[in-house]
Amino acid sequence: NAGVTQTPKFRVLKTGQSMTLLCAQDMNHEYMYWYRQDPGMGLRLIHYSVGEGTTAKGEVPDGYNVSRLKKQNFLLGLESAAPSQTSVYFCASTPTGALGPLHFGNGTRLTVT
């Protein structure tokens, strides 16, 4: 039982490059979330999805896009990476919403130079 799997674990991008972070969960959860964590900061919600085919903006959505074409996958895209997007990105899922509780992946550490 893998739970929530994030790919890749690490990535270095140059400013202006694009990339997609993949989150996969095998728990049949309806709700999925993308958070970012910056040094000395709490987690901040980027985007979330309440079911297949749905997405919604969180607290810090600018510069990111998401898609939820399949229930088990939630993709986070950076179209033109900026140094301010250097962060650790966490994906989470839950069957019943934010009070779920959330099941997190182990994170993707992204550095934009």
Place this chain on the structure above:
Amino acid sequence: DQQVKQNSPSLSVQEGRISILNCDYTNSMFDYFLWYKKYPAEGPTFLISISSIKDKNEDGRFTVFLNKSAKHLSLHIVPSQPGDSAVYFCAAREEGGSEKLVFGKGTKLTVNP
């Protein structure tokens, strides 16, 4: 404007003693509070939660206390164990069923053998 504050970046306690982690909030619309624990290089894991209609919730060694009038909650760990050494995040949800959780910056707990 930080709505959830964990004013102690770190806490060190002896094994077997009580650990008390504190969290203050400013938004009176928060109706649900959660604690997550995070080990290095892993995603956060859910620990315990409390609804605003309660003032205490207990789960084994972990107890969360909520003082609504003071807008303060605390997590008590008794007895503390070396395996409890981690970063603890307090999170809160706004009334109305929002999917957005607001996280504090975290407190790093070290339990010394």
